Amino acid sequence: MKTLRLMGVGGVIAYRALFNWTTPGMFVGTLLVGPLFQLLFFAYLGRQLQVADDRFYIVGNAVLTASLACVFGGTMAVANERRYGTLGHVLLSPRSRTAIFWGRVIPYAGNGLLIAVVTLGVGAALLGLRIPFGALPGLVLAMAAGSLACGFFGLTLGALGLRFRDVWVVSNVSVALLLLLTGVNVPASGLPGWMVTVGHYLPITHAASAARQLAAGDGLTAAAPALGQELLVGAGYAVAAVALLKIFEGESRRRASLDAL
């Protein structure tokens, strides 16, 4: 119970502290309007090229829009502690590092879920996509799985920030690569085999696939394998993030370079 409290309350406090530069205007512009136009861009491009139908682009891109908040948020959860000089205080805490950092991801994943839901709703309304009412709970589940996996992916990148000077380069490039490798915009059949393989180990790929199945009315049973794979990918990044944080923390202590930017 104490651990859950640490994850929940600690995560929310850290979110407020590290994300406090934002204003409602910035939040809406960057995290709601921007992703919506991303969806419209690819939906119209897909229509023109007739690569796939509207459902493919609207649902896939709605799931992907969570990546912006989650990947950058997860990265921020570690990198901004270092930037603001508070990482040392966090690492001095006698509580479990794993619980502290995993807890950081939860608010960002919630943020990502909100963005994905809003983008899907507005995108579907604007482009006239009908989604079966019964598919909505499953869709929210798929988007939540994708957001959580993206958050842990971001945390892994943030852990790299303990070792490398400019982790934002990695985050920006990663977000751009997710556009290409997750099969959200180009169907897997149109990508080279190695890109598809890489995509299988990235967040969003399986969540987008599950969400498309659900939006097509296939039901939760049909989408369950893809959902399970997404959760597995997320769990993999969660473990990788903790392992990297442990390794780089030890190294930073040995080299006295914890706060060196």
Added chain:
Amino acid sequence: MSLLRVLAVGTLMHVKQLSRSPFEMAIALVVPIVQATLAVYLFRSGGEQHRLLEAAVGAGVMGIWSSVLFGSGGAIQSQRWLGTLEMIMLAPRRPVLVILPITIATGLTGIYALLATLIWGRFLYGIRLDFAHPVAFVVAAVVCVVALGMFGLLLAATFVLMRNANALANTLEYPVWLVSGMLVPITVLPSWTGPIAAVLPTTWGARALREATSGGPVWPSVGVCLGISVLCLALGGLALTYVERRARAAATLALA
């Protein structure tokens, strides 16, 4: 002559300054290539192999716009953060002459995106660089960079008046890609986007490059692009003068 020298030396200096940022360079190097790859696979999947060169050029123009949007939009703010805004505003020149080189520099940095996507497409995907009008393509590329630099000046002057300019910059990347027809033809968009597209220099710059690539009347598009850009320059100059006077009167030049 002195005017041209100010612009040329200023642009060179700001290009050098931008090239010293590992973050800017890494993003400028990698992201356009990812976008070009995405465009190539999308066009291939859609059975449009004959339009791959057009896709690569479109992805390159998208890169130029991103560079101008984020570079020029934040031009004044970044000078403020660097502590150099007062010095450049103290220069015995009009504000437009000291800020314009910054925005043209961001356009020049962005032209790398165009070159990178073409080279990437040629060597990795075997796209033949068979431009319908090669000379017009070079002219259109230069005009596009200068025009977007002037448009960037207007962005720089107006963004500085807004508290949430960063949010606006983040929001404007995809809409302009979409409405300007960089990859998606304007004809497939809702008709109400037409008038918006018509007043954006990005639309005419992208159109000129596309016509130089696949054939079409390049020069009218180049002319309209230049015309709109000169208008942006004039409006940007007026806005900058207003911003500078207001900041001097209120003593807020260095304040965010």
